[in-house]
Amino acid sequence: MQIVGGSTYILSLPKSWAEKVDLKEGEELFVEELSNQALLIYAPERREHFSKAEISFTCKESRNFIERTIIAQYLAGKKEIVLHASDVECKKTLSSIADSLKKKVLGLEILEETSNDIVLGAILDTTFSDITHVINSMMKTIIYMLEDLAIGLRKNDLKIIKDIYQRDDYIDRLYLYSIRYLVNIYNMPTQERINPSSSVHYALATKSLERIGDHVSAISKNLEVELVQSNINDKEKEGILNLINSIKDLESQILKLVLKFDGELLNEITEKAINLMNVESELRVSLLKYSVNLSYVAESLRRIIAYSIDLLESVLDINVLQT
Template identity: 30%
Template sequence: MRFRRKVQIVGGSTYIISLPKEWVERVNLRQGSELLVEVMPDLSLKILSEDVLSKAGDEVSEYRIDFMPGNTEFFIAKVIASYVTGYDKIVIKYPNITSKELSEVMDLISKKTIGLEVVEEGQDYIALQCLASLSTLSLREVLRKIISLSEDSFKDIENYFITGNAVLLDRVVERDDLIDKLYLYGLRQLNHVLLGKTTLAEIGLNNPAEILYLVFILKTLERIADHLFNIAKQLKEIQAVGKIIQLENLIKELKRNYSFITNYIPIKFKAESLDELGKLLTKLKAIEAAPYVGDFPHSEYVSLRESVKRISAYLRDLIEIILDNYALKDLISSTSRQ
């Protein structure tokens, strides 16, 4: 619903507008009722009634799910989906499950979530609730941590080529679980904004349209981390130190490009010219097109090379998403000035 109202001035300094009768009746306003008026970053106003405020503060959204023996993977996926969607509480019923199976399931859930803790346990059920909040881990910090962890993975792979120390590759593999957790938690925060549980200002955004770009950015960063994970696992299996000089050089170049590009990600806010990003698009395409050079067995090199190409392609995607987002910011800025 959309309503047009004229501003009235009372007493020479108080600006008032009438509220739509349909809305007043729907939210049960009475004389003396309190309203919360929030000024949004785009200078629009958000008006909340007392009833909505009290419900938002007291109501806990709850999702119930039955454990599915023999299909643990699908069950875990449903739990993660309810967590990402934004449910506060997840109740799992398990009439036929051993304590060992339950422990294994909880370990899998813990590897994928942040702040999801057991708050209640009965004879045939367990209740989980997300205790993490914006105050403990903001979206800005989620992005920073994902970027920092991936930069560490690039460095570890690069140093592995120098030292041959396989422990560096183990660190890359272990780091992937944490990046996945941060990615899913970031999506949960964005869903909270869409559901009205969190304001745009609280996560550093100015317009709801920016949420779409941040979803793409989070997913792209997560996919890059996945391919770093794949490279580390493959290198450990084939022990290729000193045998694939071309791959070493490509990893170094991708690491430099990754650090440069992520400086432009929204919420990190590094205000610079975007021209350099355009030049990188051509360089990244060259990485993807580079022919195989070396005497290392081609069959074992192919999967490694494919992961490198995918990282390069995702970096190009990231540039395009960043350019789109900056164009959106310009559009919002120009519209607000009119």
């Protein structure tokens, strides 16, 4: 590093890097400071080259493989994904898959269609301006799902119970969006700058929330079966309701911790989660005598508590890295 004129610092760029990104003399570069005081150097006009993906399919590939391939490009941050079909029948299959993915992937829309091609675009608004907003939305959705789960069980209302597991799709969409966001957080100048080491912990946090959503959905499906068959007596119902409400309160406290970290609150919540594990163990023994589905309900409640403990660990790790 050199000083010119007593106040300007000059640092030469590696020739190999400049040639790799095809930089020429006189081109404008942007320099941004990251949260860990590192500097990000980039040429904004060169980003567009990496924002588009083109994939050819014969449709001999499995539907799951095609879906995962498209989702992988979405997670990589592609703004435009062009699907090339080998023939008309394959194009029909790709259209069907694209329609299905719109329900699973936040912001993914069909922009154009030709006889052989489908152009998908990631059209994302600014609703989630930072990763904390994504986590907040996931947590609030889970809290409302747990609240409605208790209401549906108390009232024996199948409509409410059925509606709960349909909301799990929204949790999944937010999870995929969170991974896309974190993967590309240092490639998009408009996004927040978090400590690079925090990214993995944010990813673990959203994964824990995605798994919690899955288990709330599983509980609603198993309770639906039990309500239809009228297998739940008042004592069993009360035990399940009490634990669901306790877990809902646990998630609400974790949300407060996400919004504002507090070491004492973290210890208090962790202790509460461990105690709930013991409550679940006793409940599961009781429920197993009556129904396999009810024992599955208890097991899912246990998994929710376990993932909540994982979430607390992620919140602590993020706080440590930010201070």
